[in-house]
Amino acid sequence: MGRLETVDVTRFEQMVLPHLDAAYTLARYLTRDRDDADDVVQEAAFRAIRYFHTLRKDNPREVRAWLFSIVRRVYMTTYADRRHTATASVSLDEPTLQLVDPHEAPDAAAEHALVRERVQAAVDRLPDVLREVVVLREVEQCSYQEIATITSVPIGTVMSRVSRARARLAVMLRGMIETGDMQ
Amino acid sequence: MMRPLSCDEVDRWLDAAIDDELSADERLAVVTHVAACARCTARERELRGVQRALRDGLPKLTASPALRERVRMHLREAAQSTALASQPRPSWVYRWRVHHVPALALAFVFGVGLMWWRGHGSETMPSVASQVVDSHIRSLMADHLTDVRSTDQHTVKPWFARKIDFAPRVEDFSAQGFPLVGGRLDYVAGHAAATLVYTRRAHVINLFIWPLPPNARMTDGHMSLKGYSVRSWHNDGMAYWAVSDAASGELVSLEALYQGVKTP
Numbered sequence: 001m002g003r004l005e006t007v008d009v010t011r012f013e014q015m016v017l018p019h020l021d022a023a024y025t026l027a028r029y030l031t032r033d034r035d036d037a038d039d040v041v042q043e044a045a046f047r048a049i050r051y052f053h054t055l056r057k058d059n060p061r062e063v064r065a066w067l068f069s070i071v072r073r074v075y076m077t078t079y080a081d082r083r084h085t086a087t088a089s090v091s092l093d094e095p096t097l098q099l100v101d102p103h104e105a106p107d108a109a110a111e112h113a114l115v116r117e118r119v120q121a122a123v124d125r126l127p128d129v130l131r132e133v134v135v136l137r138e139v140e141q142c143s144y145q146e147i148a149t150i151t152s153v154p155i156g157t158v159m160s161r162v163s164r165a166r167a168r169l170a171v172m173l174r175g176m177i178e179t180g181d182m183q
Numbered sequence: 184m185m186r187p188l189s190c191d192e193v194d195r196w197l198d199a200a201i202d203d204e205l206s207a208d209e210r211l212a213v214v215t216h217v218a219a220c221a222r223c224t225a226r227e228r229e230l231r232g233v234q235r236a237l238r239d240g241l242p243k244l245t246a247s248p249a250l251r252e253r254v255r256m257h258l259r260e261a262a263q264s265t266a267l268a269s270q271p272r273p274s275w276v277y278r279w280r281v282h283h284v285p286a287l288a289l290a291f292v293f294g295v296g297l298m299w300w301r302g303h304g305s306e307t308m309p310s311v312a313s314q315v316v317d318s319h320i321r322s323l324m325a326d327h328l329t330d331v332r333s334t335d336q337h338t339v340k341p342w343f344a345r346k347i348d349f350a351p352r353v354e355d356f357s358a359q360g361f362p363l364v365g366g367r368l369d370y371v372a373g374h375a376a377a378t379l380v381y382t383r384r385a386h387v388i389n390l391f392i393w394p395l396p397p398n399a400r401m402t403d404g405h406m407s408l409k410g411y412s413v414r415s416w417h418n419d420g421m422a423y424w425a426v427s428d429a430a431s432g433e434l435v436s437l438e439a440l441y442q443g444v445k446t447p
Contacts (some may be wrong), residue, residue, distance in 0.1 A: 007262045011256075020254065024246035038250050039385040043256040046410070046428055049261050058306050077328075078385050119240025137202065137235040144204050159244070163198045177232035 012052055021043070021065045023071050023138060027084060030075045031136040032124050044071040061146070068140070071152045115176065122172040130165040132147070137162060185212040193223050201230055261410055294404060308404050310426065312413040314372045319411060319426040320369070320388045322378075328387065329365030329380050339366045343377050350391040351377035351421065356440050361388070371424075381437065386429035388437060395422050405431060413436055 023044060028037040047070050058064055062096070123134055129151075136142040136150060148155040170177070185208050190198075193216050199205050200213045212317070216393035217223045322328050331342040340353040347367055355363035364387075366381040381388040395401055395417060403416040414425045414434035423441065425434045 007258065009258055009262045012258055017251075017254070018252060020246045021243065024250070025244045028242065028244050036385075038247065041246060041250060041429070042253055043385040046257055049254075049258050050320070050410070074385055078382050078387070115236065116240045119236050123237070123241065129322060135241065138234065139241050139243060144199070144202065159199055159204070160195075162202065163195065166198055166230050169233050169237070170229050173233065173236060177229070177236045 007049055007052055009096060012049065015053070015058065015060075015063050016045075016048055016067060018060070019067050022030065022064060023067050025139060026068055026132075026135055027075065029139070030072065030128070030132060031079060036079060040074050043078075044074045047074070047136050062180060063126050064140075065142070065150050068136065068142075069152075072150065076128070118173065120174060122169055126135070126165060129160055130168065133158065134165045134169075135163045185209065186245055188212050188216045190216075190220065190223055193217065193220075194226070197223070197227055197230055201218050201234060202228070244378060251370075257410065264409060280372070308406060308415065309408075311372045311417070312406055312408050314393050315389070315424045315426050316408050316411050316413060318371050318406070320409075322369075322380075322389060323387060328367070330367035332365040334359070334363050334365075336363060339363065339379070342366065345370075345374055347377060349377075349394045349421075351379070353379060354441065356381070356437070359436075359440055360384075361437055361440065374422075383427070383429045383433050384425050388427040388429060388434070390437070391424040391426070392446075395420055405434070409430065416442070418442060 020041070024037060024041050027044070028034070029042040031037045032038055044067065048067055055063070055066055059068065123131060126134065130150065131146060136147045142150070144155050144158045148160045151158070193213055194207065196209065197217075198211050202208055207214065217227055229393055265444065274406060315432040331339055333342075334355060334357065335337055336353040336355045340350070343351055343353070343366060353363070353366070357363070361381045364382055367378050369378045369391060370378045371391055371393070376391040376393045379390040380393065381390065399421055400416070401417045405412070405414045407413065411426055411428050412434050414431070414437075416438050417424050418441065423438070425437055
């Protein structure tokens with residue numbers, strides 16, 4: 001028998017499980033699919049359980065970053081290569097925006113839903129390395145340093161990926177985003 | 184105070200400024216430039232608009248209760264199996280009897296199988312299984328999954344031919360949902376093994392292949408160890424050991440593919 005460390009169930013429940021929703025959020029935006037996100041998170045959680053004894057951090061932000069890094073590795077090693085092209089072409093061609101009849105005077109809620117649809121469709125079309133930066137930055141509010149740690153790249157690379165992602169989204173969403181100074 | 188910045192420099196720093204990732208000096212230099220430059224002012228507004236749209240348009244999501252429960256169940260099982268492994272034998276027999284009557288039946292089947300294997304003096308399933316599981320875990324932890332990374336069986340097979348003195352059958356089952364990722368060499372249970380790496384949805388499957396020694400007998404079987412499924416079979420004088428944390432049914436499917444595909 002190989003040596004196996006005992007899993008501290010209570011400690012795992014207190015430190016890692018609170019980040020399961022965040023892990024799912026990341027996986028869902030990466031995979032763009034409910035079932036695939038379930039699979040990725042399950043595999044990542046199983047790995048987290050197995051390697052939990054190697055985790056030397058107890059700050060919640062760092063534990064969350066550790067879990068994110070496992071999620072993205074599971075995604076990148078098993079899904080990224082073969083799925084991107086197909087999914088991207090689907091979201092490019094599909095008229096997903098016709099949820100609201102353009103001739104009707106749209107009320108605020110419908111317009112809001114429309115904007116959300118378009119933002120999500122635009123993010124779906126980003127390549128993996130830009131999409132993950134957008135989700136980590138704008139949804140999970142990670143710092144550049146955290147993103148650098150999670151994605152194993154230098155902080156300068158994070159900076160340029162954030163710029164490239166926003167520049168592309170600005171083009172895709174042109175005419176729709178509020179450019180006035182609202183704050 | 185920093186020197187004045189050009190528009191190009193501001194372009195490179197604007198996102199970091201918006202994200203509050205600049206030092207006080209850098210930030211001041213950017214703000215000073217933007218205040219005096221209509222082009223960069225428009226650019227900053229646009230980027231802030233994109234950021235607002237993203238924060239508003241990408242909600243945080245929630246893991247389903249079913250997923251959460253699967254993780255919790257796996258956690259309890261992992262804790263139990265490690266506790267069992269580190270306890271003296273009578274105690275774990277007792278705990279199994281108390282908590283897991285079905286598991287006891289399974290243990291009985293393995294026990295009989297174990298005696299049978301020992302009686303025939305060949306490789307016992309638990310000892311080999313334990314070694315292939317360890318090798319599987321090492322391959323995932325060290326991030327050293329493949330020596331040759333290719334989804335093409337015609338690349339992987341010649342690669343093995345240069346390294347080992349037997350020719351493993353290499354098949355890509357992408358069409359059946361088991362894409363081949365690559366291969367590597369391992370040394371397991373006293374054998375040089377050709378290891379093929381497959382994926383099944385988010386799961387990695389390692390398939391270890393080595394020639395059965397002359398006169399060795401091997402009984403095909405299935406067991407689960409440390410939360411992994413292990414399945415072994417033999418065919419044409421070769422031993423096959425598949426390991427994964429995928430459901431055991433997936434390994435049965437992989438075996439069926441191997442047993443069903445005849446090489447010319």
